[in-house]
Amino acid sequence: MKPPPISLAYSPCPNDTFSFFHLSNQKEYQTQLHDIETLNEHALKQTYDVSKLSFHAWLFVQEKYQLLQVGAALGRGCGPLLVRKKENTQPLSPTETVAIPGEYTTAHLLFKLRFPHHKNRCFMPFDQIIDAVANQQVDAGIIIHESRFLFKKQGLKCEVDLGEWWTQKTNLPIPLGCMVAKKSLGTQTITHIEAQIRHSIQTALTDPKSVWKYVKKHAQELDTSTLEKHIQTFVNPYSLQLGTEGKAAIKMLQTLLNQNMSSAE
Numbered sequence: 177m178k179p180p181p182i183s184l185a186y187s188p189c190p191n192d193t194f195s196f197f198h199l200s201n202q203k204e205y206q207t208q209l210h211d212i213e214t215l216n217e218h219a220l221k222q223t224y225d226v227s228k229l230s231f232h233a234w235l236f237v238q239e240k241y242q243l244l245q246v247g248a249a250l251g252r253g254c255g256p257l258l259v260r261k262k263e264n265t266q267p268l269s270p271t272e273t274v275a276i277p278g279e280y281t282t283a284h285l286l287f288k289l290r291f292p293h294h295k296n297r298c299f300m301p302f303d304q305i306i307d308a309v310a311n312q313q314v315d316a317g318i319i320i321h322e323s324r325f326l327f328k329k330q331g332l333k334c335e336v337d338l339g340e341w342w343t344q345k346t347n348l349p350i351p352l353g354c355m356v357a358k359k360s361l362g363t364q365t366i367t368h369i370e371a372q373i374r375h376s377i378q379t380a381l382t383d384p385k386s387v388w389k390y391v392k393k394h395a396q397e398l399d400t401s402t403l404e405k406h407i408q409t410f411v412n413p414y415s416l417q418l419g420t421e422g423k424a425a426i427k428m429l430q431t432l433l434n435q436n437m438s439s440a441e
Contacts, residue, residue, distance in 0.1 A: 181206040182361075182369070185215055186228040187353075188394035189321045190403050191249060191410035197387040198376035209394060211301055212320075212353065213278025220280075225358050226369055231351040233280035235430055240359060242366055243418075243426070246374045247355030250414040250422050255339015255350045256283035257324050259309055259332040260316045268335060270294050272315035277302035282352050282429070283318045286338040289432055303396050306330050320352075322396060322406045348425040349414065377415055 184205040186192040189212075200207045208224065216233035218224060222240055234243060256277075258268070268274075273296050276284045281302075287294070300308060305317035310330040318338070319327055327334070339350045355373060357366045380387045395403055414422050 182226060182365075183208065183224045184226045185210060185218065185224040186355075187212050187215060187321075188396075189410075190391050190395050190406045191415075192228055193391045193394050194380050194384075194387050194407050194411055195247060195377045195415065196373070197390045198379050199372060200390070202372075211278075211303075213281060213299075213301070216278060216280035219356070222358065225361060227356055228353055229356055230278070230280055230282045231354050231426060231429055232282040232285040232433070234354055234356055235433055236280070237356070241356035242359050244355040244357055244366070244370050244373065245418050246370050246377065246416060248351070248414055248418055248422065249353035249410045250349045250351050250418070250425060251409065251412050252343055252349050253339060254324075254352070254409045255337060255342055256286060256318045256320045256352075257327070257334045258287070258316055258336040258338060259306070259319055259327045260335050261309065261312070262331055262333045264315075264333075264335075268294070268316060271296060273298055275300050275305045275308050275314040275317035277305060277318060277320050281320070282350075283320050283338070285429070285433060285436070286342060286350075287318055288436055290336065290338055290341055292436065306332065322402055325402050325405055346425070346428050348428055349421060351422070351425045351429050352410075354426075374416055377411065381411070 182205050185208040186196050188209045199205050212230055215227055216230050219227055219229050219233055219237045276297050276299050279299055302320050305319055306323055306327055308314045309317040309332055342350045357369055
């Protein structure tokens with residue numbers, strides 16, 4: 177009797193659909209696509225066998241989920257951006273409302289580390305934040321994914337580049353998203369999954385045309401140049417292997433989270 181399919185979840189963002197397309201049509205996997213904060217919330221409930229998560233979220237579920245060495249989104253010059261309307265020339269005030277793309281996103285953790293005393297935060301889906309800032313529903317917002325390539329079109333400016341802040345503080349790449357697998361799957365199965373994810377990414381890099389229709393089907397932004405920039409930014413050598421530097425960055429994130437939680441008590 178064949179085992180049931182492995183449940184595999186990732187986001188509809190271009191870097192994920194690019195990376196995992198060649199697994200999406202395999203009978204071995206049953207795929208689900210959700211925005212990153214929904215994936216984070218599902219991980220807390222242990223919904224999926226294998227999933228993309230924010231590194232911030234993984235720190236809370238690492239007893240149950242093993243961090244995979246492939247499929248991650250790390251890098252330099254690719255971090256979340258704090259954006260405001262161009263006419264706002266004063267520094268961000270603690271009383272201003274900042275939109276955050278989810279409680280368990282790495283963007284939220286970075287904001288708390290950079291602005292530890294700023295309490296006036298609200299959470300909303302990442303793809304609604306640019307419009308919310310432009311329409312003055314909120315005073316500022318943290319943008320991620322392809323939004324970082326689009327905010328200027330809406331008359332917004334980057335107030336703080338949280339990725340740049342992280343790199344200056346740590347001299348390490350910024351750990352944004354990761355792939356995890358339930359430890360209960362066992363070492364042999366997890367090793368097999370890692371190999372298949374790596375092969376899927378390498379195949380997409382070798383033959384980008386093979387994944388392009390799938391990427392466009394799920395993308396929020398259909399402009400080809402924006403999609404290409406997004407993929408080139410977030411699919412990089414760290415996606416194929418975390419390596420020593422990647423692991424050091426994750427360890428640093430854990431240390432800073434612990435310090436933040438201790439200071440909040």
